[in-house]
Amino acid sequence: MTVQKTSVEQRLSSAVGLEQVSHVYGANETTVTALKNVTWSFTPGSFTAVMGPSGSGKTTLLQCVAGLLEPTDGSVLLGEHRLNGMSEKKLATIRRDLIGFVFQAFNLIPALTAAENITLPLRLAHRATDQAWMNELASRAGIANRLSHRPHELSGGQQQRVAICRALITKPRVLCADEPTGALDKASSKAVLSVLRDAVTELAQTVIMVTHDPVAAAHADQVLFLVDGRIVDVMTAPTPERVAATMTRLAGED
Template identity: 55%
Template sequence: MASTAAADAVRLRSVRRSYGTLDALGGVDLTVRPGTFTAVMGPSGSGKSTLLHCAAGLDRPTSGTVEVGGTALTGLSERRLTLLRRDRIGFVFQSFNLVPSLTAAQNVALPLRLAGRRPSRTEVRASLARVGLADRADHRPTELSGGQQQRVALARALITRPAVLFGDEPTGALDTATSQEVLVMLRELVDREGQTIVMVTHDPVAAAYADRVVFLVDGHIADDLTGLSVERIAAWTTAARPSAARANTAIRDRAEAASC
């Protein structure tokens, strides 16, 4: 089912995700425009990864609607949802999730092969070239640095030309210098190629590369700001921690009371 808001890359309306009596998301509204870079931040347990997984079709919300590129995910069969994720959505994890026995080129080609396509050598090398690794096509993951492995994971996510690239702490396992290299690359994908990126991160430095920072607390959007410096992002997250800690304590107390 196509949406009238086809210009939106991602659109969430009243999205709630519950696990038993606990709400990981409490009715979130979020719109992401094409060709933008959005960072999602919040304290531990705020619902960041849950939001990302619902938006990317990796998890189904308990209620509410999710659209990607004008297509409603709500109500899709598992098969149609799998096809949409394969063709329209890219996802990069903190752990690179590369197959160790395969070369960089073979890892990048994997999504197309799983879809029944036989990717050309030119197509695969072009995807590696987008992340600066055309000369590492025949190297296996153990022969690559952490930053290079994450760039292979990026090339793998990008080879299907997804409408949206989602990242769950994509620089979380990298050192500072390597993290910066990957973040610069993500920024260039947005600025030069118009790629839409939505990234969960706990790092104010990483979030500062984004056009916009969405702050979650206790499953709700607490703020949605643009043009933030590293210092302002860090100040916001520091201020959010005490209230988030109180909210998490209250949730634990309710869960313990319910189990008695």
């Protein structure tokens, strides 16, 4: 399938726009091209899942969107901000204030309570906590009664919901999630995906999630399928069955 590229006007009005983005690892005979001229616009207030075989470039795409990796070629636009060529100091501020990131491994600080982990980005930025917003996030995530607990006192699903609240506490432009349910059981995964879905539906957040799980992808508004660093298919209104069938087909074509 040939995916139609978005217009310049669409990209500039998007939450995040990728414009002919490529990324190459290594050099000479060890060169690996992870992304190849990817152009896409992520609509504000949308939930996008990114899927593909191992080595397809999905994590590289997410890291470019989040400003964790600079493209070899092309541009990443976060609203009016062009992340390419930005100084590390400015980029650090953008990542802190405008981009939320959720990792598979939670990355909570063991010595801090759940509440302290959630508000850590604000403390690092020397900003006061909006207690009403904090309470709303904790309530929506179902952890309002666990805020005084430290990570080792929480289940894996609760830790990931703390991590999502931490990513949302600054009210970012976009929330990037890298396999957020990869380390969780079925029930915990369902709870985490419900929080991400709620962030889009109720809080108008833009969520981009890399996943290998068709059930997780079915919570999104659309699924981008990557193969060999290119977007090769797009699915709207996904279901687990349709997503799984597409992944099977793409694996057979690889």
